[in-house]
Every structure is written in structure tokens, then in C-alpha cells.
């Protein structure tokens with residue numbers, strides 16, 4: 140089977156994007172891992188699959204797969220690339236799009252300057268909404284990792300995040316603690332691990348060890364989760380500039396029961412065809 144794809148990225152968080160409307164796409168986890176493989180395949184952090192909407196009032200459905208082949212609920216940088224993709228491929232000329240994901244509907248908008256703003260939905264904090272094994276709902280939890288007790292906040296942006304504040308993102312033990320947090324027994328569906336350095340009340344630096352993909356150059360939902368956690372901890376005020384290793388995102392949040400808005404770039408690198 141030959142598959143057409145586009146290689147895209149949002150701040151270096153890179154994607155293989157597939158049009159599942161004009162070509163039939165049904166991939167096994169092995170085929171997904173092959174596409175994501177940086178040595179034997181195309182190489183990416185996530186694979187995005189654009190499909191027809193399954194309900195009225197929605198323009199498209201898009202599905203997200205991590206490099207390890209697991210299907211996940213949400214992807215912020217992917218949502219921005221999805222919008223560029225459907226425009227570049229001539230699948231729509233609407234600038235405001237409603238798109239179904241595994242965890243609800245999100246609403247991206249293509250701005251005049253080429254950036255994309257995405258209404259990422261309302262963040263959730265209850266342990267069973269993450270899911271995170273704990274009886275109470277508090278802003279900071281202790282998590283035992285490698286003989287240390289880390290202070291984490293948990294946030295669901297549709298997908299699960301554990302965010303901690305670190306003195307410096309440059310020296311934070313992302314490679315060592317990241318996989319231990321990702322696979323911690325108190326996160327039954329695993330978790331994305333965020334390491335946030337507060338610069339001032341409107342600026343943070345962030346690194347994220349992503350569930351199913353390892354550390355990426357940027358994580359959109361991770362940026363939303365970090366800003367929300369920072370505001371809940373009383374450290375930040377909206378809007379917040381989030382500096383990742385791949386560049387900057389702007390995140391705004393109006394508080395409890397309000398959606399998070401994320402603005403940033405989306406780039407197409409090349410298009411190709413691969414035999415599976």
C-alpha cells in the first residue's frame with residue numbers, strides 16, 4: 140500500500156500527517172511505529188490522521204498517535220498543524236474549524252499572520268479525570284520518584300499532564316525523571332511530565348517528557364497544562380509566554396470552567412509517499 144503524507148511541525152514537535160478522507164488509511168501499531176521511526180521510516184513524534192466528521196456541526200475528525208503506536212486524546216501542536224494541512228490540501232477554506240478528537244471538540248482558527256489559535260477546551264483537575272490515583276482534589280500532590288518526593292500538579296487537557304516547578308529547565312532531570320513519572324503506578328494511563336521554570340508572572344520556560352514519544356522540542360497541551368497549573372499555584376497571570384526548546388507559544392486562560400487558548404505557528408516541511 141502506498142500512502143501520501145505531509146511532514147509538518149509546530150515548534151519542532153514533528154508530525155507525519157495523513158489525509159484519511161481521500162485515501163483509505165487503516166494502520167496497525169507496527170505501521171505507525173515504522174512511520175515514526177527516525178532511522179527506518181519518516182520520523183516524527185506523532186502521526187495525525189485527518190478523517191471525515193462523524194457528527195453534525197463539526198468539520199473534521201482528527202486522530203492522534205504517539206511514536207510508540209498508542210492512540211491518544213489530544214495534541215496542541217498537532218491541532219495547529221491539522222488546520223494548516225486541511226487548508227494546504229484544499230479540504231476546506233474555512234478559517235475557523237470545529238474538529239472532533241478522542242476527548243471532545245476543539246476549535247482552531249487560522250489567523251491572518253499564518254499563526255493558529257486553538258480553543259483547547261476546559262482543563263480538568265479531579266484525580267479521576269486525569270486519571271491519577273489519589274483521594275483528595277488539591278493543587279499540589281507529592282509523588283515519590285527515585286528517592287525524591289516531587290511536588291506535582293495534575294491537569295487534564297483531554298490528555299494527562301503532571302507539572303512540576305524547577306529552578307532551571309537546563310539542569311532539570313528530564314531524561315532521568317521523565318520516564319519514571321510517565322510510567323508511575325499512580326498514573327494508570329501513563330502521563331506527560333512537564334518541567335516548568337517560572338521566569339516572571341507572564342513568562343515560563345518549559346520542557347516536556349511526553350507519554351509515548353519521549354522528550355519533544357515542544358508540547359502544546361503541556362504548555363496549556365503548565366500555565367494552568369502555574370496560575371492555580373498563584374505563580375502566573377494570563378496570558379503567559381511559554382518558551383520551549385523549539386520556540387514560543389502564547390497561552391491564555393480565564394480561570395476555572397473557562398477554556399484555554401493557545402496561539403503559535405505551524406509549518407509544512409515536505410510532502411511524500413511511502414510504501415507500507
Ligand SMILES: N[C@@H](CCC[C@H](N)C(=O)O)C(=O)O
Pocket residue numbers: 152184185205211212213214215216217298299331349350351352355357358359360361
Ligand atoms: N505533542 C503533543 C501531545 C501529544 C500526545 C501526548 N504525547 C500524550 O500521550 O498525551 C502536544 O503538542 O500537545
